[in-house]
Amino acid sequence: MKILVAGDMVGSPGRTMFARVAGKMKSAGEVDFVVANAENAAGGRGITPALAGELFQAGADVLTLGDHVWDQKEIVGYLDREPRLLRGANMASACPGKGWVTVDTAKGAVTVISLIGRVFMPPNDCPFQAVDRFLNSVERKGRVIIVDMHAEATSEKIAMGRFLDGRVSAVLGTHTHVQTADEAILPKGTAYLTDLGMTGPKDSVLGRDVESVLRKFVTGMPSQFKVATEDVRFEGALLDVDEQSGKAKRIQRLQVAFGSEP
Numbered sequence: 450m451k452i453l454v455a456g457d458m459v460g461s462p463g464r465t466m467f468a469r470v471a472g473k474m475k476s477a478g479e480v481d482f483v484v485a486n487a488e489n490a491a492g493g494r495g496i497t498p499a500l501a502g503e504l505f506q507a508g509a510d511v512l513t514l515g516d517h518v519w520d521q522k523e524i525v526g527y528l529d530r531e532p533r534l535l536r537g538a539n540m541a542s543a544c545p546g547k548g549w550v551t552v553d554t555a556k557g558a559v560t561v562i563s564l565i566g567r568v569f570m571p572p573n574d575c576p577f578q579a580v581d582r583f584l585n586s587v588e589r590k591g592r593v594i595i596v597d598m599h600a601e602a603t604s605e606k607i608a609m610g611r612f613l614d615g616r617v618s619a620v621l622g623t624h625t626h627v628q629t630a631d632e633a634i635l636p637k638g639t640a641y642l643t644d645l646g647m648t649g650p651k652d653s654v655l656g657r658d659v660e661s662v663l664r665k666f667v668t669g670m671p672s673q674f675k676v677a678t679e680d681v682r683f684e685g686a687l688l689d690v691d692e693q694s695g696k697a698k699r700i701q702r703l704q705v706a707f708g709s710e711p
């Protein structure tokens with residue numbers, strides 16, 4: 450099973466680029482399943498129900514979020530209605546929505562789990578205990594299991610990869626918007642990448658207009674971060690997973706510039 454995963458997509462440049470890559474690869478039959486992190490899809494801050502609908506239409510099978518999950522108020526009620534849009538599984542259980550979903554495909558069921566790190570991040574429950582509880586639960590799970598580890602610290606993400614090695618198909622980091630070059634198949638068969646990177650404008654500071662971010666750093670004063678517009682790229686990874694065993698066969702890092710889509 451070929452699975453495309455996209456790093457945090459930022460604003461309308463990110464959404465457009467995601468649709469170009471995921472749409473083309475899906476309609477050409479090059480990918481069976483698409484997971485994308487959409488926590489910055491709405492002008493850089495969260496996601497709205499309408500935009501989530503557009504991204505599902507564009508080819509996403511499951512959308513994950515992160516620490517920006519609550520930035521758009523309309524999403525609160527929608528999370529309970531749309532099981533394919535995930536908040537962190539280790540957020541308070543009283544939060545709307547869920548942190549995992551199992552989706553049926555022609556090649557078998559795929560489970561996606563969203564986790565949020567705790568190092569240099571707003572407080573949440575323990576992601577290690579949360580994922581362990583889920584994997585040991587009776588909840589229906591596919592053989593193929595993809596984990597989005599949304600976290601700041603490389604150590605916490607690598608630790609999660611090792612913690613889940615052999616128990617899930619892939620652990621893929623999001624949140625930093627900077628792609629790492631450490632893709633690997635871990636010893637027990639789990640594909641791993643510390644950060645998928647960003648789907649959005651690269652001529653920026655993490656997707657935002659350089660001047661507006663510099664103003665904040667240089668003066669310490671609040672500044673409205675506009676979404677940047679130039680050098681738009683798709684960043685993520687392409688996985689090949691054995692749908693019988695759930696083990697990963699291959700992970701390939703992707704960086705695609707606007708206009709040179711596959």
Ligand SMILES: [Fe+2]
Pocket residue numbers: 488515516517599623624625
């Ligand atoms: Fe984030």
Ligand SMILES: [Fe+2]
Pocket residue numbers: 457488489515624625626
């Ligand atoms: Fe992000």
